[in-house]
Every structure is written in structure tokens, then in C-alpha cells.
Amino acid sequence: MKPPAPTATAKSIASALSIADAHALKCRIQLPRVSGNAVYRQARRQSVTNFGVDSSVQLTGFSDDSINSVMVARPQTLDELQYAANLHTSIPLLWVIDHYVHAEQLAAAAVSTVPDILIQLQYSDYGFGVRPGTDAVQLAQGIQRLSGVRMKGFAVHVPFNDDSDALMRAARSTYDRLQSHGIPCDIVSLSAATEAFPARLEPITEIHAALTTTDSQLVDSSQPSTATVVSRPSLEHAVVVIAGIHSEHPIRFPDHPQCQVLEWHRDCCSVRTTGSTARLNIGDQLNVTVES
Numbered sequence: 001m002k003p004p005a006p007t008a009t010a011k012s013i014a015s016a017l018s019i020a021d022a023h024a025l026k027c028r029i030q031l032p033r034v035s036g037n038a039v040y041r042q043a044r045r046q047s048v049t050n051f052g053v054d055s056s057v058q059l060t061g062f063s064d065d066s067i068n069s070v071m072v073a074r075p076q077t078l079d080e081l082q083y084a085a086n087l088h089t090s091i092p093l094l095w096v097i098d099h100y101v102h103a104e105q106l107a108a109a110a111v112s113t114v115p116d117i118l119i120q121l122q123y124s125d126y127g128f129g130v131r132p133g134t135d136a137v138q139l140a141q142g143i144q145r146l147s148g149v150r151m152k153g154f155a156v157h158v159p160f161n162d163d164s165d166a167l168m169r170a171a172r173s174t175y176d177r178l179q180s181h182g183i184p185c186d187i188v189s190l191s192a193a194t195e196a197f198p199a200r201l202e203p204i205t206e207i208h209a210a211l212t213t214t215d216s217q218l219v220d221s222s223q224p225s226t227a228t229v230v231s232r233p234s235l236e237h238a239v240v241v242i243a244g245i246h247s248e249h250p251i252r253f254p255d256h257p258q259c260q261v262l263e264w265h266r267d268c269c270s271v272r273t274t275g276s277t278a279r280l281n282i283g284d285q286l287n288v289t290v291e292s
Contacts (some may be wrong), residue, residue, distance in 0.1 A: 009042045009211060015194045016209035017046060026206035028052050028071060028189065033267055037061060039211065052191075052208050054267045055241075056084035059093075067091050071118070071189065071208065073155075074128065074268055075102045075230040077241060078283060081109040088112050094187065096120045096155050098130045098231055100142045101282050107148035116152045117143055118187060121174060123157040123167060126262040126270040128231040128239040132170035133177060140183045153187035154178070155208070157265075164198035175203045210266075225288040227253070229280050230268065238280050241268045242288050250291040253277075259286070 013029060020027035029043045030052040040061060043051070052071040053059065057080060062070055071094040076084070084093075093113070095106055098120045106115040119136055122129035130136050136154065143151045156171045158164045171188065178185050190201065191208035201207070231239035242251065245267070253259040259277045262270045273280055280286075 009039055010046070012194055012209070012211045013039075013043050013046050013048065016207060016211075017048070019194065019197055019209075020207050023201050023204075023207075025201065025204060026050055028069075028206055028208040030073065030191070030208060030210045031058060031061075032211070033058065050206065052210075056080045056087070059084065059087055059089060059091075062089065062091050065090070069094055071096060071155075073191070073208070074120075074241075074266075075099070075239075075282075076105075077228045077230060078105065079228075081105055081111075084111050085109045092116065094118055094152065094189075098122075098128050098139075098233060099282060100139060100146075102231075103143045103146050103149050107146055115149045117149050118152055118189060119143075119154040121154055121156045121167075121171065122233060124159060124263065126237050127157070127159075127265060128233055128268070128270070129157070130233070132174045136174050137177050137181055137183070140178055141181065144183065151184055153185040153189070153205070155189040155191060158190065158192040158196055158198065164192075164196065165200075168198050168200060172203060225290060227271075227286045227288045229282055229284045229286075232273075232280065232282055233270075235278065236273060237262055237270045238273050238277070239268055239270050240286065245288075245290065252289050252291060253286050254289055255287050 017027050028050040029048050031039050049068040052073045054074055056072055069092040073096050075097050095115050096118045120129040121132050130139050140151055158167055175185055188203050188205045189208045190204045193210050225243050227240040227242045229238050230241050256277045258275045260272045262272055
């Protein structure tokens with residue numbers, strides 16, 4: 001499939017900027033893994049200075065000193081963190097996590113600057129993210145006790161056609177509880193497609209626009225791949241990143257035939273953890289076969 005036409009991309013970016021301006025918020029543009037450079041160029045033409053990526057591997061494209069910040073929008077594998085540690089950049093980075101293990105890994109990764117952390121709030125039954133309220137507060141308190149990282153706030157994602165009002169109420173409640181415990185919330189980032197932004201945006205400080213694209217990546221289905229567990233939001237599911245796959249493809253796990261894909265989110269997917277997969281931990285790997 002072809003990447004989106006430049007005019008369509010430019011219009012989507014302009015729409016996100018218009019929403020941000022109307023609410024006096026910062027605007028962040030998410031760069032897709034495929035055709036990300038084209039989206040970046042379109043965004044820079046419209047003076048965008050805040051961006052989001054899924055993997056630290058995408059950070060190589062940022063060399064402009066006028067960039068304000070880049071958000072790494074999902075938990076990283078150890079290989080991705082090692083890549084980031086070897087990448088020297090002066091651009092401020094925000095790392096989105098949902099587990100204390102991720103904070104420990106970032107603290108030990110020796111990246112070039114002290115990692116600023118945002119907690120991802122759970123946005124669906126099977127997405128990654130920590131549950132709003134008590135769980136988010138406890139995770140934030142744990143991060144504050146950990147040396148070498150900085151707690152900066154949280155992120156909330158609104159899936160298309162989902163109950164945005166309920167998610168925003170959860171975000172407001174979580175913000176109030178974090179504030180009452182003296183936990184910084186300098187950044188509250190709302191991620192959504194431009195068509196799905198809720199009308200009420202308090203206490204959001206920035207919108208993180210995931211542009212509607214037709215990006216796809218051809219995958220050699222004859223070659224085996226590997227899935228790495230990046231999150232365990234619940235006992236019932238895990239979130240995995242699959243090497244070489246950056247969009248939805250039919251897959252199976254030959255060593256764990258009972259493991260089923262529940263939903264995709266950009267370059268990662270959540271899987272049901274039953275039987276042997278119930279013991280999966282962050283960092284574990286599974287063999288993957290891509291169906292033709």
C-alpha cells in the first residue's frame with residue numbers, strides 16, 4: 001500500500017495544530033515507522049517541534065536543534081534501550097512506560113540524559129498501560145524513589161470510536177490523585193487520531209496526534225520472526241513487539257498455539273496469555289510465523 005498523499009498528511013497535521021491552538025495546548029505529531037521521514041518533513045514545514053515515535057531506533061532521524069522534544073511512545077525492548085544508550089542526542093526525550101521494570105531498565109540504560117518518564121494509562125482491556133487511579137499513583141511513587149529517572153506526568157490514549165468521556169474522567173481523577181500526593185504532572189499527553197479528539201481536554205497539556213495513514217510493510221512470510229514481551233498489563237494478556245512487523249499481519253506462535261492476538265496498536269500487539277504463556281515476563285521472547 002502507498003503512503004498517504006502529502007496533501008492528506010499536511011491536512012491532518014494542520015487539523016491537529018488547529019485543535020491544539022484552539023485549546024492553547026502543545027501539539028505532538030506521531031511519526032509512523034514507514035514513510036516517517038515524509039511525515040516529519042510535512043510537520044516541520046508547519047513549524048511542528050514536538051514528535052512521537054514508537055521505537056528508539058527511529059530517533060536517528062532527529063538532528064535539528066530546534067526540536068523541543070521527542071516522545072518514545074511505548075515500552076522499549078532491551079535492544080532498543082541499548083540502541084538509545086549508544087545514540088548521543090541533545091534533544092529532550094520522554095519515555096512512556098507502564099511498569100516499574102521499565103523504569104529500572106531506563107535508569108540502568110545509561111542514556112545520554114536523565115530519562116523523563118510518562119506513565120501510560122490503560123486505554124482498553126487489552127492495550128498496554130497501568131490502571132488509572134491507585135495503580136498509577138503507586139507506580140509513580142515507585143518511580144520517584146528510583147534514582148536516575150524523572151517522573152514528568154502521564155499519557156492517555158483514546159482509541160477510535162471508544163468512550164472518550166470515560167477515559168477523560170479517568171485521566172482527570174488520576175491527575176487529581178497524583179497532585180494530592182505531590183507527584184509532578186507537568187505533562188499530560190493525549191494521543192488520538194485527529195477525528196477522535198474529545199471535546200473536553202482538561203487536564204491535558206498536549207495533544208499527540210496519530211495521523212491516519214495507509215502505511216504497511218511487506219513481510220517475507222517464509223522467514224520466522226521473534227516477538228519480545230514489552231509489557232504485562234494483566235495476568236490475562238501481554239504486549240509484544242514483533243521484529244520486522246510494523247502493521248497488522250496475521251500471525252501465529254508455533255511454540256504456543258493457544259496464544260492469540262487480541263488487538264494491534266501501531267507496531268505492537270496484545271496477546272492472550274493462557275497455558276504456558278501465562279508465565280511470560282517482560283523481556284521474554286516467542287517465535288512467530290507470519291501467515292501468507
